[in-house]
Amino acid sequence: MALDTAKVENTMAKRLRNLLFSQEGILFIILVLVIIVLSGRNANFLSASNLLNQGRLMSEVGLVALPMTYIIITAGIDLSVGSILGLSAILLGVFWKNLGVPLELAIILALIVGTVAGYVNGLFIVRLNVPPLIMTLATLAFYRGLAQGISEAKSVTGYPEWFYIFGQKSVMGLPTQLWFFIIATIISIIILRTTTLGRYLYAIGNNPVGARFSGLPVARTLLVIYSYSGFMAALAAVIFVSRVTTTRSDMGTGLELDVIAAVVLGGTSIFGGKGGIIGTLIGLVLIQLLKNGLALSGVTSDATTIVIGLVLILAILVNNFIQRRRDS
Amino acid sequence: MKKFSLRMFASLALALFGLSFAQSWDGADSLPTNPLACGEGAGGGAMAALDYNGGQTMNAPDMMGQAINLIDVPKLVGIGYFAATTLGQQQAAEELGNVTVTTDAPTEANIDDQIAVIESYIASGNINGILFAANDPVAIAPVLRKALEQGIHVVGYDANSEPDAREWFVNQAEFNGIAKAMVDSLAKEKGDSAHFGIVTSTFTTPNQARWIAEMQAYQAACYPNMKWLETLEAQEDAVLSFNQANTLINKYGDELDGIFGMTSVATPSSADAVTQAGLCGDVAVVGLATPNGMKPFVNDGCVQSVVLWNPVDLGYAATYVMRAIVDGTLKAGDTSVEAGRLGTLQVVNGSEILLGAPYIFTPDNINDFDF
Numbered sequence: 001m002a003l004d005t006a007k008v009e010n011t012m013a014k015r016l017r018n019l020l021f022s023q024e025g026i027l028f029i030i031l032v033l034v035i036i037v038l039s040g041r042n043a044n045f046l047s048a049s050n051l052l053n054q055g056r057l058m059s060e061v062g063l064v065a066l067p068m069t070y071i072i073i074t075a076g077i078d079l080s081v082g083s084i085l086g087l088s089a090i091l092l093g094v095f096w097k098n099l100g101v102p103l104e105l106a107i108i109l110a111l112i113v114g115t116v117a118g119y120v121n122g123l124f125i126v127r128l129n130v131p132p133l134i135m136t137l138a139t140l141a142f143y144r145g146l147a148q149g150i151s152e153a154k155s156v157t158g159y160p161e162w163f164y165i166f167g168q169k170s171v172m173g174l175p176t177q178l179w180f181f182i183i184a185t186i187i188s189i190i191i192l193r194t195t196t197l198g199r200y201l202y203a204i205g206n207n208p209v210g211a212r213f214s215g216l217p218v219a220r221t222l223l224v225i226y227s228y229s230g231f232m233a234a235l236a237a238v239i240f241v242s243r244v245t246t247t248r249s250d251m252g253t254g255l256e257l258d259v260i261a262a263v264v265l266g267g268t269s270i271f272g273g274k275g276g277i278i279g280t281l282i283g284l285v286l287i288q289l290l291k292n293g294l295a296l297s298g299v300t301s302d303a304t305t306i307v308i309g310l311v312l313i314l315a316i317l318v319n320n321f322i323q324r325r326r327d328s
Numbered sequence: 329m330k331k332f333s334l335r336m337f338a339s340l341a342l343a344l345f346g347l348s349f350a351q352s353w354d355g356a357d358s359l360p361t362n363p364l365a366c367g368e369g370a371g372g373g374a375m376a377a378l379d380y381n382g383g384q385t386m387n388a389p390d391m392m393g394q395a396i397n398l399i400d401v402p403k404l405v406g407i408g409y410f411a412a413t414t415l416g417q418q419q420a421a422e423e424l425g426n427v428t429v430t431t432d433a434p435t436e437a438n439i440d441d442q443i444a445v446i447e448s449y450i451a452s453g454n455i456n457g458i459l460f461a462a463n464d465p466v467a468i469a470p471v472l473r474k475a476l477e478q479g480i481h482v483v484g485y486d487a488n489s490e491p492d493a494r495e496w497f498v499n500q501a502e503f504n505g506i507a508k509a510m511v512d513s514l515a516k517e518k519g520d521s522a523h524f525g526i527v528t529s530t531f532t533t534p535n536q537a538r539w540i541a542e543m544q545a546y547q548a549a550c551y552p553n554m555k556w557l558e559t560l561e562a563q564e565d566a567v568l569s570f571n572q573a574n575t576l577i578n579k580y581g582d583e584l585d586g587i588f589g590m591t592s593v594a595t596p597s598s599a600d601a602v603t604q605a606g607l608c609g610d611v612a613v614v615g616l617a618t619p620n621g622m623k624p625f626v627n628d629g630c631v632q633s634v635v636l637w638n639p640v641d642l643g644y645a646a647t648y649v650m651r652a653i654v655d656g657t658l659k660a661g662d663t664s665v666e667a668g669r670l671g672t673l674q675v676v677n678g679s680e681i682l683l684g685a686p687y688i689f690t691p692d693n694i695n696d697f698d699f
Contacts, residue, residue: 050451246466295448
């Protein structure tokens with residue numbers, strides 16, 4: 001009897017240790033430390049209004065980071081998300097202002113355009129076997145070029161008041177876009193953890209050839225996740241336009257790097273087959289709170305960029321070290 | 329058919345009429361112009377007075393005469409131009425003694441990053457005022473309105489926002505002021521019957537089109553014997569600008585006395601073309617450009633006048649304007665404000681403060697600037 005309890009305790013401790021020493025666990029500890037340090041430097045850091053506002057600012061990157069996690073789990077990458085955001089934003093404006101489409105319909109059309117843009121990425125990757133890095137690098141330029149060509153460097157402004165609900169207003173105490181992000185996160189976690197689609201992603205990332213020969217629908221799965229990525233970039237575009245009340249063709253420039261940084265910091269392996277949404281979530285929050293907290297404690301934004309780079313390196317080093325210790 | 333030819337005839341007649349009546353220079357827009365008075369003297373003055381159209385703070389604490397903490401958010405940091413505005417702000421802060429200014433902005437001119445920087449400083453709760461140069465006039469407006477709502481004063485410079493999102497905007501130069509400085513500079517160098525060509529970006533680029541229209545109006549009023557030869561488009565491309573300046577030189581030969589460069593690319597390229605043609609002194613180059621791009625030509629003596637504004641003064645004025653708002657010496661409806669060494673600055677366009685006449689960089693002063 002006494003032996004059994006000891007055994008249970010032993011496995012409990014082991015589990016706890018595993019959780020603690022997983023990438024997510026380590027990141028979470030770093031996050032808590034960062035929050036403690038930064039909250040000591042400015043009293044407003046942990047205020048509800050500041051945190052909610054940070055949630056608002058984080059949502060656009062967050063929405064795109066969800067499908068990016070999927071894509072990176074399959075050992076792929078999508079560099080075109082920022083450009084898809086720009087293209088969808090411009091078309092939202094053009095459909096509504098220049099073509100006279102009702103704004104509700106223009107939003108739906110923009111979402112469709114984004115999804116199709118992602119689908120095109122997937123199509124080339126699947127059918128023509130273009131490496132995702134090359135394909136999305138090409139469409140990074142192509143979609144941005146389209147956005148600039150269509151907009152003729154003019155911005156679209158003067159949206160009706162109701163449209164600002166997506167980017168500037170709150171629903172039941174939370175910024176509207178944070179609701180979008182929370183719901184999308186929950187759905188993404190459920191899909192990744194409990195559905196066959198989720199398991200396909202890991203299988204493709206671990207061994208794409210094996211996955212194909214096992215009869216998994218590799219092509220269809222990849223098409224779905226690249227389209228999902230395009231859709232989320234377009235959704236982020238709608239929210240972004242609503243938040244800043246204007247559309248410009250340079251919107252979303254550099255977004256892909258913020259997104260990939262959060263995903264990779266969150267422990268999703270760039271080589272595929274490993275990772276998850278929770279890690280991405282912690283990575284996102286960590287980067288956002290670092291940016292905000294450092295700014296609040298009077299660090300200028302160029303210095304903040306350096307600190308974030310260092311934290312990225314540090315987190316990866318610590319993680320590598322602990323993983324190696326554990327494996328040996 | 330008959331109707332059609334009638335319409336053709338009518339439009340042809342109209343076109344001829346238009347041509348013979350008031351031919352405007354290529355590249356000028358057709359908006360009404362407002363040329364300044366001829367000769368010496370600063371700009372401003374004759375503007376129709378507009379009602380104050382800026383925003384208002386809500387429940388701003390009364391900080392009259394007390395130390396205030398300002399944040400300056402230019403379009404980006406790390407370039408000479410905004411280093412110069414920062415320098416001006418620091419000079420003003422030192423003179424005033426009760427102002428501290430911190431400059432913080434993204435390293436790229438990105439609308440989202442700029443908004444995030446401002447958001448953070450609003451949240452920090454320890455600033456009394458924001459100075460900004462907007463990357464996008466509309467996109468920056470919501471966050472600035474939020475600042476006003478929280479009692480933080482907001483003043484723009486260099487690049488405006490929507491008027492109601494800030495209290496005042498320090499306008500570095502008006503179109504008619506730039507136009508006057510350009511034409512006066514050419515007249516000073518080559519006399520008041522000079523023949524000139526223009527190298528611009530495109531005929532429809534808004535700022536350039538406005539400047540050219542104002543130059544035409546000012547020349548017609550003040551130097552009727554000057555002669556416009558041709559305007560050429562050169563995008564904002566250095567090679568194309570060089571070629572277009574050469575076109576003017578070769579096409580008009582001795583008749584050409586001067587070239588106006590309308591962009592910061594066209595002006596140095598035109599100067600380069602004149603230098604390489606060995607026509608320094610024969611063909612004057614007057615244009616809008618930044619000092620660093622023009623130093624080689626100015627120091628060689630090939631270019632005498634580079635027209636722009638002084639960004640050090642711009643930052644300096646913005647800081648004085650902020651202090652004046654906080655102290656209550658600049659209120660809605662006022663027509664002027666005191667700005668230290670710059671003297672009295674005029675209010676124009678409702679809620680803008682005009683920095684004054686444009687600054688002309690000459691061989692004597694250009695080496696004092698680094699942007």
